[in-house]
Amino acid sequence: MMDADGPVAAAIAWWVSIEDYLPSFLDAAWLAFQLTLVIIGLTWVFGLVVALAKTSRYRVIRWPAELYVWFIRGTPTLIQVFIFYFGLPQIDIRMSPFAAGCLALGLNGGAYVAEIIRGGLLAIPKGQMESAIALGMSPWTAMGRIILPQAIRIIIPPLTNEAATTLKNTSLLSTITLVELTLHAQLIIAATYRPFDFYIIAAILYLIMTSVLTQIAAWLERRYQLRY
Amino acid sequence: MSAMAGGGDPLLRVRDLRKSFGVHEVLADISLDVARGEVIAIIGASGSGKSTLLRCLNLLERPSGGEIFYAGEPVDWRRPPGFFGDPAVQRLRTRIGMVFQSYNLWPHMTVLENVIEAPMRVKGLPRREAEERATYLLGRIGLAAKRDQHPFTLSGGQQQRVAIVRALAMEPEAMLFDEVTSALDPELVGEVLDLMASLAVDGMTMLVVTHEMDFAREVSTRTIFIDAGRIAEQGPSVEVLERPVNERTRRFLDRVLHRRGGVDREAAVDDGR
């Protein structure tokens, strides 16, 4: 049987050797994706609050927001994750790895999202707010009805980038016992001694997920573009 | 809209209004009574404080001193605006409309949405009623057919007239106009001034910052000349514009009128010699 030594046969043999591991990799990828969705939601909430706080005219509101952004942007993400999972229990704040991971990366991304949103808000001409205010709108109504809907168009593309970064950052959570895609790959590799194969598999799964996110964002962008 | 100037309390009373930005004093001791139905033109050089005066009247800018009374009620500008804005100030703004040089229409909304937004969100008008009113007003300026288009598809003159209608939809008692034709191509100025003139005829109380001296002369009842943050001269428009008493008014008018109808005036001067 000549074929047994050919490249096609080699490929088939390789496929058979990893096929059994795929379902567990898909499960791990699904966990990573769920983490990403939760964290993205958190980054938007934190980001919006902090962006508004940073543009506030009150120093007591502005100052903590600036401190937060300064800290997040100036320290390694991994250290922030460690503080939440390993650090907080020392002062008797205990969380599951999932909760700690979501909070840490949520707060981390929130600082970057805040800057993105703030940039979007600042890009709207001052007259837009003024004409709303001059008609008797409260500043909050004007923000929600006039400013944010316009800022969204500017914000969506960089927010997409940030979502992809969040997805990739979830691999940091492998260090706090969350068996997401990266840690799962490591565990399989420890048992099989096949790091090349399985890291490549993990990378491909990450690639598929970031592509899905980018597609969703592209669709959103088209939708908001069409509105005016 | 039918109340004409006459006896009774003035609609707007301003006493010793001051405004500084830091150490830079922009308005000093402005006192002014505006009767219902009065149309006042405010003229003056760039930087003299005309916009700041208008913006103090609806508290887009917080004064630094003085008193403002609107319809007999004192306007409390000293209270710091709270976290959620100041309801009393917001109510005042629903009664005083303002139109800006740069239209400031909202680009993400259609013309109709621009006009119904504040009546619905601020006054709580049901959509049907708000749309009826908006359609009527847009019809009045001949733009009913554009109601579902976005502002940027309109000419500057059309946009500015929509901005005026947007303010009118709140049924204000008075209107502030801040150089509303200055950003327009010359051939579009007329349609906006015509609309303003028709409002004046209807009895709207108007404060109009303008460089259009013809409009000031023909439509406004009174002209105020502001110089370096003070009212340097005021009186019936024809008087102020044609026989200014103040030396600075005279020099300002010379400069403005010279620039506009330059050729005619120069010819007239030559003939005189």
Ligand SMILES: Nc1ncnc2c1ncn2[C@@H]1O[C@H](COP(=O)(O)OP(=O)(O)OP(=O)(O)O)[C@@H](O)[C@H]1O
């Ligand atoms: N927000 C502000 N901060 C600091 N200075 C300001 C501010 N707004 C206005 N000024 C200053 O106040 C002065 C008066 O400005 P204002 O806009 O009222 O003039 P204006 O008469 O409307 O001029 P123009 O004809 O150019 O519109 C100017 O010297 C201006 O630089």
Ligand SMILES: [Mg+2]
């Ligand atoms: Mg001005």
